[in-house]
Amino acid sequence: MALPSFSQSLFDLDSLHLFKYPSYILDYTSRGIKYTNKIIDEHLDEKDTRYITPNLYKWSFMMQYSNCYEYYKFSARRNPQSITLSPDNSNKLGVYVGWKWIFLGWSFDLDRHNTKTDWNFSFYTSKVGIDVFHRKTGEGFRIRELQGFKDPVTNKEITPDGRLFDGISVEQSGLNLYYIFNNKHFSYPAAYSQSTNQRISCGTFIMGLSYSSQSFHMDAGRFDEKIREAMHPSINFNRVKYQDFSINAGYSYNWVFAKNCLANVSLTPALGYKKSKINTDEDRSILNNINVDFISRAAILYNNSRYFAGASIVSHTYTYRKSTISIVNSFGVINIYTGINLFRKKEKAKQTN
Numbered sequence: 001m002a003l004p005s006f007s008q009s010l011f012d013l014d015s016l017h018l019f020k021y022p023s024y025i026l027d028y029t030s031r032g033i034k035y036t037n038k039i040i041d042e043h044l045d046e047k048d049t050r051y052i053t054p055n056l057y058k059w060s061f062m063m064q065y066s067n068c069y070e071y072y073k074f075s076a077r078r079n080p081q082s083i084t085l086s087p088d089n090s091n092k093l094g095v096y097v098g099w100k101w102i103f104l105g106w107s108f109d110l111d112r113h114n115t116k117t118d119w120n121f122s123f124y125t126s127k128v129g130i131d132v133f134h135r136k137t138g139e140g141f142r143i144r145e146l147q148g149f150k151d152p153v154t155n156k157e158i159t160p161d162g163r164l165f166d167g168i169s170v171e172q173s174g175l176n177l178y179y180i181f182n183n184k185h186f187s188y189p190a191a192y193s194q195s196t197n198q199r200i201s202c203g204t205f206i207m208g209l210s211y212s213s214q215s216f217h218m219d220a221g222r223f224d225e226k227i228r229e230a231m232h233p234s235i236n237f238n239r240v241k242y243q244d245f246s247i248n249a250g251y252s253y254n255w256v257f258a259k260n261c262l263a264n265v266s267l268t269p270a271l272g273y274k275k276s277k278i279n280t281d282e283d284r285s286i287l288n289n290i291n292v293d294f295i296s297r298a299a300i301l302y303n304n305s306r307y308f309a310g311a312s313i314v315s316h317t318y319t320y321r322k323s324t325i326s327i328v329n330s331f332g333v334i335n336i337y338t339g340i341n342l343f344r345k346k347e348k349a350k351q352t353n
Helices: 021-043 188-192 225-230 346-352
Strands: 057-076 082-087 090-099 102-109 117-124 128-137 141-147 168-180 202-218 239-258 261-278 281-283 290-303 307-321 325-344
Touching (some): 117 188, 128 188, 188 261, 239 290
Antiparallel strands (some): 057 090, 057 325, 102 117, 202 239, 239 261, 261 281, 307 325
């Protein structure tokens, strides 16, 4: 269909086809979605149905409770001094909606109103998986441990519950990309997006690429005077920001221990390069910025294709070292969820009846 010329009357609605444009846009959009589905089904989502039952539904809805933990240890490299900070574990309630390979979720804190935010996006097929996350923590931190401080600043002054410290904020964003080698027999979505069902126990090697951005803002003036006076200059910083690029490889195993019941464990060490800034100085050295990180996952669930429920644990550990300072930060989450799959696919219904 040719576009109308400017010489056409603006009031000639029939010749302008104004009411036909939306239908053409919807038609082309629909064709694009169908073509994309076909490409993914044929090249990224192949399955051996003896091992994996395909997704029988178009949509899924899930409610999830999450208990989140995180900690940060800042150490002086040329001095046996370190400070460990972490907030209290947070309790969150999340709502997630899935369509085929895509899972999008949003959660909010149940404990208190604060600046903490958390959102996640996941895309899983039998061959590849993508996780995108963003977290921001702005209050509720405690001093959990002091090491290398002379008397009277000793760790004995820190109670088991820690001492409140409101001088730090943390922001983290990242993307993880996975490739599943034994993708026809092993289903990552069966364990972590509940869209397929693993029928026979199976394992696979995994390889991936990851990017993360970590930013720490600390106001040392918020520490007690005794701690401030004794702090080594290398850990008395205002801001640390680093970007991490890493390659990871590991192994994942799905154990089908009963009908519709699955347990999974995944372990993937990562070798990464970190580009960093401390205060305003940028560290461009290469050797000092090569570090080993670690990603681990575990899940157990029941899924009868229509209804599902289960629990999972995901943990990330990052290390950063340069000549003056080292940082170890870890965050993880324990999830308990339940959900339902909706709108059964006609073509799949015909195959299974």
